[in-house]
Amino acid sequence: MTQSNNFIDPAVLATLDNLEMRARVVVEGFIAGLHKSPKRGFSVEFTDYRHYIRGDDMRHVDWKLYGRTDKLYIKQYEDETNVRCYLLLDSSASMSYASPGMMSKLEYGRTLASALAYFIMRQKDAVGLITFDDHIRDYIPARARQLHLIRILRTLNELQAGKTTNIVRPLTELAMSLNSKSLVILISDMLEDEEGTIKALQQLRAMGNEVIVFHVLDDQELNFNFRESTEFVDMESAETHRTSPAAVRNAYLENLNNYLTECRKRCQSSGVDYCLLNTSQPLDKALASYLARRARSA
Numbered sequence: 001m002t003q004s005n006n007f008i009d010p011a012v013l014a015t016l017d018n019l020e021m022r023a024r025v026v027v028e029g030f031i032a033g034l035h036k037s038p039k040r041g042f043s044v045e046f047t048d049y050r051h052y053i054r055g056d057d058m059r060h061v062d063w064k065l066y067g068r069t070d071k072l073y074i075k076q077y078e079d080e081t082n083v084r085c086y087l088l089l090d091s092s093a094s095m096s097y098a099s100p101g102m103m104s105k106l107e108y109g110r111t112l113a114s115a116l117a118y119f120i121m122r123q124k125d126a127v128g129l130i131t132f133d134d135h136i137r138d139y140i141p142a143r144a145r146q147l148h149l150i151r152i153l154r155t156l157n158e159l160q161a162g163k164t165t166n167i168v169r170p171l172t173e174l175a176m177s178l179n180s181k182s183l184v185i186l187i188s189d190m191l192e193d194e195e196g197t198i199k200a201l202q203q204l205r206a207m208g209n210e211v212i213v214f215h216v217l218d219d220q221e222l223n224f225n226f227r228e229s230t231e232f233v234d235m236e237s238a239e240t241h242r243t244s245p246a247a248v249r250n251a252y253l254e255n256l257n258n259y260l261t262e263c264r265k266r267c268q269s270s271g272v273d274y275c276l277l278n279t280s281q282p283l284d285k286a287l288a289s290y291l292a293r294r295a296r297s298a
Contacts, residue, residue, distance in 0.1 A: 019157045020150075023114035027122070030115075030287045083183050083210075084126045084142040088170055089113045089156070090188035092133040096161035098279070099220045108279040109187045109216050110156050112286055116185065117156075119287060121149045129155060132170040133162030142182070165192035171200035175207060183210040185290070190215055190263065198263065202270040212273040212293050215263065219280040222256070224249050 061072055089109050098104035103111070113129065120127040121144065128142035129152045138155050140148075167188055174184065184204050190197055190213075205211045220226065226245035260276060267274035275289040 019110070019114050020118075020153050022111055023118040023153065026111065026115035026283055027119045027287070030119075030284050084128070084180065085116075085120050085183040085185065086128045086130060086142060086174060087113045087116060087152075088130045088132065088174070088184065088186045088188075089159070090133075090165065090167065090186075090190075091131045091137060091159050091162050092165035092192070093161050093163060094165060094189055094191050095216075097218055097221070099218050102219065103279050104161075105189050105216050105218055105279055106159070106161050108277070108283075109214075110159060112187055112214060112216075112277075112283055114153055114156050115283060115287065116290060117149060117152045119290070121146070127152065130170050130174065131155070131159055132166070134164045134166040134169075136170050136173065137162060168193055168196040168200045171197070171204060175200070175204050175209075178207070178209065181208045181210075183212070183293070185212045185214065187214045187216060189217055189221075194259070194263065198266050201267065201272050205271050210273075210293055211271075212289060213263075213267055213275065214286055214289075215260075215274065215276045217276070217278065219278050222278055224252050224256075 066072055091106060095106035095109060096104050098107070117127050117129070124144060126142040126144040127149070129138060129140040130136055131138040138159070140152055140155060165188075167186070167190065171184075171186070186201065188197075201211055201213060224245065226249075228245075264274045264276070273289060273293050275286060277283075277286055
């Protein structure tokens with residue numbers, strides 16, 4: 001298998017039809033990489049334990065683990081939830097774009113959402129799912145049960161690309177429904193109402209929620225490696241435009257880089273974690289970003 005940083009190439013990962021198996025391969029490959037890495041930025045004991053906090057019931061300390069690590073860890077149980085996490089996956093028509101032989105942005109996002117759900121459940125945290133195009137298509141509240149994970153994976157497995165995009169609506173409706181601080185993870189190509197989207201993310205953060213944005217773009221969208229005269233079709237409006245890539249490449253890349261820089265700057269200045277993902281790259285970057293956010297908020 002083609003690998004990068006001990007992680008499976010998305011093109012190889014796409015050959016696994018079973019979404020649960022794909023999520024398991026992603027997560028366990030990532031965890032194995034953490035164990036092998038000399039740079040221990042995170043503790044990987046989080047899957048079954050948490051660090052002892054003064055006042056915890058000492059009866060729940062794992063003394064065998066203490067003997068091996070000289071650190072106090074509390075055993076966690078199925079009904080113990082540290083955080084509520086909501087995954088928001090953009091399933092609009094633009095997400096169905098894919099370079100030849102690569103995962104579409106939707107398939108990449110679906111795999112990422114599945115891996116995150118699987119990963120979060122291993123931490124004994126609660127996870128919910130919202131899928132959307134121009135309206136909310138699926139809403140699954142946050143739970144921390146194994147059967148709940150199966151429901152999320154089944155929903156993701158059946159998800160198809162939809163219509164036009166409205167990112168602000170699900171973010172706003174989620175903000176109105178939250179009655180406790182949560183972790184909100186948006187997975188989207190963010191190709192609609194950039195200003196409104198950033199403001200909605202900033203509002204969620206201002207309410208005290210942790211927010212992560214995974215900005216998913218195809219390699220061709222990021223690098224514009226088209227060579228011959230090409231007809232470009234807007235996947236949501238069906239508008240077409242034929243041009244020579246060489247004639248527009250420099251202007252396109254300049255506008256794109258300005259846009260990405262602005263997204264990153266405005267998110268980070270508001271405390272929103274921003275992670276740009278190229279669908280040709282492995283998903284370990286996304287999982288590392290998730291863990292980094294969790295480590296900072298712990």
